[in-house]
Amino acid sequence: MAKQWVCITHIGEGNTKEDTLLVRMPHPRTGFPARYMIQDGIIMEIQKIDPIDKRSWFIGNSVQEDGSLYFMTPIDPLFIAIPMLDHVRKKTSESSGVFLTLDQLFDNVDNPSVARLASLQGFDASLAHVCDIKVTQNMRAYRLNDDKAIAWLKLKVSRLSARFGSHTILRQLIQHIDAETLKEAQRSGMRYAYVHNFADVKNLEQKYNQELQNYHQSSPADYARSSAGGMAAEPAAKKSKVLTTGQRALAKASTKGMKSLTSFFVKKT
Numbered sequence: 001m002a003k004q005w006v007c008i009t010h011i012g013e014g015n016t017k018e019d020t021l022l023v024r025m026p027h028p029r030t031g032f033p034a035r036y037m038i039q040d041g042i043i044m045e046i047q048k049i050d051p052i053d054k055r056s057w058f059i060g061n062s063v064q065e066d067g068s069l070y071f072m073t074p075i076d077p078l079f080i081a082i083p084m085l086d087h088v089r090k091k092t093s094e095s096s097g098v099f100l101t102l103d104q105l106f107d108n109v110d111n112p113s114v115a116r117l118a119s120l121q122g123f124d125a126s127l128a129h130v131c132d133i134k135v136t137q138n139m140r141a142y143r144l145n146d147d148k149a150i151a152w153l154k155l156k157v158s159r160l161s162a163r164f165g166s167h168t169i170l171r172q173l174i175q176h177i178d179a180e181t182l183k184e185a186q187r188s189g190m191r192y193a194y195v196h197n198f199a200d201v202k203n204l205e206q207k208y209n210q211e212l213q214n215y216h217q218s219s220p221a222d223y224a225r226s227s228a229g230g231m232a233a234e235p236a237a238k239k240s241k242v243l244t245t246g247q248r249a250l251a252k253a254s255t256k257g258m259k260s261l262t263s264f265f266v267k268k269t
Contacts, residue, residue: 004064006057009072023113028079037072041121044072077120085144099134099141
């Protein structure tokens with residue numbers, strides 16, 4: 001049986017016209033090979049999530065041994081291209097580098113898959129966001145422009161920071177964003193949101209620890225009553241009994257010299 005993946009992927013508009021293509025390209029942060037998927041002119045980053053314990057998937061009438069889950073999310077191809085563009089321009093202290101055609105930019109003998117970037121939908125037009133372009137005799141040549149690239153990256157960060165409030169995990173990234181990119185007002189707002197969320201987590205953790213302690217120190221019945229109504233309820237005070245007229249008269253009667261009831265049951269010697 002062929003190996004299968006269980007994936008959550010992006011579904012574009014309309015019907016899929018192209019087959020899925022899996023490629024390896026350098027990761028923009030590390031430079032190490034990473035897996036991507038190309039479909040309908042869109043490139044998607046593949047992220048694998050491994051379960052803590054061993055798990056499997058039931059697929060139809062078969063069992064898939066690998067219980068991992070894969071996420072395919074669209075990524076702007078410029079993120080992948082910028083490190084390559086920086087490398088091929090051959091910038092020096094005396095020169096801003098050379099202009100190259102689209103085919104020359106991604107002509108990589110060691111990794112032919114990078115050439116597929118040039119065929120992505122709208123990729124050649126998007127290069128104008130980060131490159132200087134020179135047109136000669138119906139030929140377009142590109143060279144990475146540092147100022148354009150930084151401005152484009154700042155715009156991406158600005159758009160991302162606007163959504164920090166709705167994505168908890170993004171708040172943790174605040175410490176990695178420099179002051180020039182992120183205005184102090186934005187930083188303060190995100191810091192407040194992060195600290196507020198952190199306080200909620202700490203309160204939840206304390207409540208959980210208290211519940212765990214109560215469970216181990218209490219009997220099951222006491223713990224059930226505590227969980228249902230907060231603290232265990234105090235026993236209800238006994239209601240005073242209303243006496244009849246005869247009972248009140250009997251209570252006032254003198255019992256001096258009278259034998260106790262138990263004396264009648266003592267064994268005679």
